Amino acid sequence: MSSDKVLLDYGSGGRASQRLISELFIKHFANPELERLNDAAAFKIDGKISMSTDSFTVDPIFFPGGNIGSLAVHGTVNDVAMLGAIPKYMTCAYIIEEGFPMADLEIIVKSMGESAREAGVAIVTGDTKVVPKGAVDKIFINTTGVGQIVADPMPSGDRAAVGDAVLISGTMGDHGLTILGTRKGLSLESNVMSDCASLNHLLVKLVQEIPDIHVFRDPTRGGLATTLNEITTASNVCCELEESSIPVKPEVVGGCSFLGLDPLYLANEGKFLCILPQKYAEKALEIMRADKLGKDACQVGTITDANPGKVILITPLGGRRLLNMLEGEQLPRIC
């Protein structure tokens, strides 16, 4: 591009916008539908469709393990996939602050292109708004994805049933602690990295091998505790969690105790919960552990009828404590 800063012109819809589209977006997102440059994209999806949207406002925009661009692709890919779907197409809408460095924008757009290709998703249409300095903090990105639902019956947050096993795909709190650590300048003292990743390939493997998965859900904002509360409320069941079985990296335990945070409330961006009949749990764990994104997978609890709508944490000493939904805001701009 001719300028090393993003100018207001680039969001005008005029000639400068055209240049930004052709020199940056088409370069990194290349696909025939995007290149038609209509205001809408056209495609086919057979059967039932899963659709999800997320706006990403993460601060800082670059962090160990990713950036706002890769996160924006992973986050929406994962939400679409949680209904037992293969994500296919994605839209991408930028709101950029005037003066934002062009080089940073290219890094972000390039990451999005790479993350989308890995996930097997085509970015088919988009939008760019440039707003005057001060109207937005650097850059916010919305992605919206659609995919083909292949699971039948479809996993859903209201399908957890008494007797089900509760599995998680790996360690809790990595993303949340990374963002807060980076913001507070703690990054030098620990090796913790965001877990942000697209989980769709692993989720589809599970759907293909296991006849009936009741719930898939990614414990993002609000963490494992909040996500499980949503599920127990929607399904009107109780979840009994074994505290000692929940994997948390030692450096995350350390960082959390230093900052006064609870890893069970911290966001994850590359992990999922899988709730399914106990008889399928071993098979599911085998599939998960064979994939690098599920190598630390384990069963952390069971669904019971003890306290419908509640999550009970069973401590290592056998104590039972109610694990509530996140009350206040632990961490704004985490994703």
Place this chain on the structure above:
Amino acid sequence: MSSDKVLLDYGSGGRASQRLISELFIKHFANPELERLNDAAAFKIDGKISMSTDSFTVDPIFFPGGNIGSLAVHGTVNDVAMLGAIPKYMTCAYIIEEGFPMADLEIIVKSMGESAREAGVAIVTGDTKVVPKGAVDKIFINTTGVGQIVADPMPSGDRAAVGDAVLISGTMGDHGLTILGTRKGLSLESNVMSDCASLNHLLVKLVQEIPDIHVFRDPTRGGLATTLNEITTASNVCCELEESSIPVKPEVVGGCSFLGLDPLYLANEGKFLCILPQKYAEKALEIMRADKLGKDACQVGTITDANPGKVILITPLGGRRLLNMLEGEQLPRIC
């Protein structure tokens, strides 16, 4: 809601977010898919799908003729419909500044619900981020829509052909002048109002009655001049426009001359271009004029092979002037 301001908590993913969803979004957007509260929505669309996204950053957020919420629905409904599609489902993602008045948010959400119902679109899933004061100016909204393409062949920006008629559905520049006028405090001196409206019902009527519409496009950012340049470039044809036939309201002409603006470059949010074989032009105009959103419809030009890729404005005195794409940024945050 318990607070009259939007607090950071409301975007936490925790309990306060749940309250915002149930007390505000479900109240105004009510539909069974949204009420399932999964991170993704599930639905079916037969045949080819049209998908479009837009982020809305309009300033001011309330203006004569609409607000950021109604605009966010109309804008995406229109983009989805421009491929000859019936818009069906929409996502909605808010980025809200901490402290934003709850009463204003409710007005915006209510408008979105009403506009979506009028357009026949269901808002099936969404996202809410609340960012600290200063990280965004008041509120930005992304909407992404999908619809069923019913036109066959499908209208597309690269299908304008020599001999085609160029029709527009009404007066140019109303939205752009309204926004700038409101911003500059000129609102008291004129009756100009944004034209923002969902055009999908009228577009579908045209598709059903006319065998082959080559191009539908809404002249939003960059106005009629920029949109026609995009089409002539994509189709490699020339558009010859009769300046005297382009309808512009007297108060828009007045406001533009006062502010030094050209109505042909101003955004419209409730108008469309229809390019089709000349033999169908009369029939199309009849259908358009029978609808209140197309009552001022007229033919403004023809597609020729004179200067491929260019738009030529024929002045009332017979002069021919090249009408370029918008070069700089006339008006940031117009939509």
